[in-house]
Amino acid sequence: MKRFTTGLVVGKFAPLHCGHERLINAALAQCETVLLLSYSVPELPGCEPEKRQRWLQLRFPQCQSLVLMPERVAQWQLPAIPQNDDPADTHRHYVATVCEQVFQQHPQAVFTGEDYGDGFAAVLSARFNQPVTHVRLQRGTQADAPSGTLIRADVHRHRALLAEEVYRDFVFRICLLGGESTGKSTLAQALAAALHTDFVAEFGREYWEAKHGELSYDDLLHIARTQVKREDAAHPAQYLVCDTSPLTTLFYTLHQFGQAPEELHQLAERPYSLIILCDTDFAFVQDGTRQGEAFRHLQQAWYERELARRRLPFIRVSGALTERVAQILAHLSTLH
Missing domain, CATH: 3.40.50.620 (HUPs)
Structure with a gap:
């Protein structure tokens, strides 16, 4: 009592x-x-x-x-x-x-x-x-x-x-988007190092390799859920760099199956403090997991349309890795 x-x-x-x-x-x-x-x-x-x-x-x-x-x-x-x-x-x-x-x-x-x-x-x-x-x-x-x-x-x-759970809402989450072979993964690591913080790698790539390139409809929802869980489980400083987001998983699901579960559409609404679109000025590199130059342009165009449709502001970065990092740091300096 x-x-x-x-x-x-x-x-x-x-x-x-x-x-x-x-x-x-x-x-x-x-x-x-x-x-x-x-x-x-x-x-x-x-x-x-x-x-x-x-x-x-x-x-x-x-x-x-x-x-x-x-x-x-x-x-x-x-x-x-x-x-x-x-x-x-x-x-x-x-x-x-x-x-x-x-x-x-x-x-x-x-x-x-x-x-x-x-x-x-x-x-x-x-x-x-x-x-x-x-x-x-x-x-x-x-x-x-x-x-x-x-x-x-x-x-x-x-x-x-x-x-x-409380501090997480004050972390400045930076999301990197871009078509295949636009330097996202390399940029994620370099940017996290420059900001002295953590980055969240792209789970979808790991899972694709583990499944030998054979992903089912349900697999893609699992990828998006896991990506979000990894972001939430991170212990960053002021910033958290995210190599892709559920929006990417939504693209692949729609491209492969012509539809996507409602939960995935909801996950794709996940907000980020800053969205960065990596330009396609890098030469396309085929590493055995990518679909090709034409697919890269198709994906890039989808991101641009989708970000505009959702009215999500973003910055575009281009040039060498050091130039891209410098462009992002310069933009961040204007926000604080």
């Missing part, structure tokens, strides 16, 4: 860091049910509501998590979400309303790491007409209660304060 039936943790979770996780775990240890509520007006860069909802669901699937967005609030016919700098009591009463109308529960305890929790518990007690206990988690070290503002200022420097 735990101390409380229902506990509440409220925060921006922008981003969800180890201090938040320590607080939520304390609530889980003492409560049968834990409610997690997050909102921020204005929203904070890099910590959009969809990301916060995903972080909470990934890290704490046993909790009831709710991230407020204006459209959701309108559907529930709630008042507008308070501004971050509104008076404390405005936020307290708003949270009480969310508990009553959305969670439809009255928490018995509210967990915080600050003194303000006493006033918070008092307002909830009055609104629910029942005692609400403030459980304040004592801080040990600075790592127990890090500053979200500090982390947002340099996420990569403070990555140790974030779970991998």
Whole structure:
């Protein structure tokens, strides 16, 4: 039997860091049910509501998590979400309303790491007409209660304060595309070295060789799934270089079979921070796995059409390997 039936943790979770996780775990240890509520007006860069909802669901699937967005609030016919700098009591009463109308529960305890929790518990007690206990988690070290503002200022420097699932959303993923024999694999390695980070090799090529060039319809979906899993399993620094993407697998599936499973179409929507299209100015090299010069141009033209149709911005790189790396580094310097 735990101390409380229902506990509440409220925060921006922008981003969800180890201090938040320590607080939520304390609530889980003492409560049968834990409610997690997050909102921020204005929203904070890099910590959009969809990301916060995903972080909470990934890290704490046993909790009831709710991230407020204006459209959701309108559907529930709630008042507008308070501004971050509104008076404390405005936020307290708003949270009480969310508990009553959305969670439809009255928490018995509210967990915080600050003194303000006493006033918070008092307002909830009055609104629910029942005692609400403030459980304040004592801080040990600075790592127990890090500053979200500090982390947002340099996420990569403070990555140790974030779970991998959270940090992953701050990695700048670079995707290399291009027809056969356009230097993607060589460029992936060279670019990763220049950026002092990791690269994800093209799984499809490995799998094609393992299957002796005989790939089934289902094999191609397996390739795309594995490519994504490898990206998610990587432990990069600020950047991650990806040699191809599920978009490439979609091309081969459509080219071979004239259709593709819906899941593969969805995987091909995977977003990247930067897409690089390698030019065909390299001489075509037949390594025994490629289909030929004409196929390379067909594939290259498909990428150009598809990127335009999807309205995905990309940069084109050409020239020798060192020139291509320099072009990418120059472009990255304009983004930061």
